Amino acid sequence: MTPNRAARLSCVVAAGVVLCACARSEREKLIVPGGDAERGRAALVELECGACHRIPGIPAARGTVGPPLDGFRERVYIAGRHPNVPDHLVAWIRGAPSLDPGTAMPDLDVSEAEARDIAAYLYR
Numbered sequence: 001m002t003p004n005r006a007a008r009l010s011c012v013v014a015a016g017v018v019l020c021a022c023a024r025s026e027r028e029k030l031i032v033p034g035g036d037a038e039r040g041r042a043a044l045v046e047l048e049c050g051a052c053h054r055i056p057g058i059p060a061a062r063g064t065v066g067p068p069l070d071g072f073r074e075r076v077y078i079a080g081r082h083p084n085v086p087d088h089l090v091a092w093i094r095g096a097p098s099l100d101p102g103t104a105m106p107d108l109d110v111s112e113a114e115a116r117d118i119a120a121y122l123y124r
Contacts, residue, residue: 035120072122
């Protein structure tokens with residue numbers, strides 16, 4: 001490997017490390033203003049989200065139709081296309097079909113406050 005190519009490769013690797021560190025610190029900032037994780041847990045149970053999803057902390061939530069929701073705060077995207085940030089997650093919970101008409105996720109018909117609580121639970 002030429003010295004010039006080695007130097008370029010080192011720069012690319014360093015940039016990747018910096019970007020990963022930034023992405024991780026951004027993941028750590030996933031706080032939902034006005035959201036309450038305990039109310040979110042109760043809403044997930046009441047809405048029977050566990051019929052489709054495995055949800056940590058909810059023993060009866062063993063569904064396999066939708067993706068498991070463990071480690072949600074570490075995901076980069078919601079449904080593979082929407083950046084995983086609180087406002088997008090709240091919008092997804094409130095009306096996934098309006099964001100992705102082909103999704104199997106139903107319209108939950110929940111309020112903004114309920115969606116914020118659910119998002120807070122998923123980001124805990």
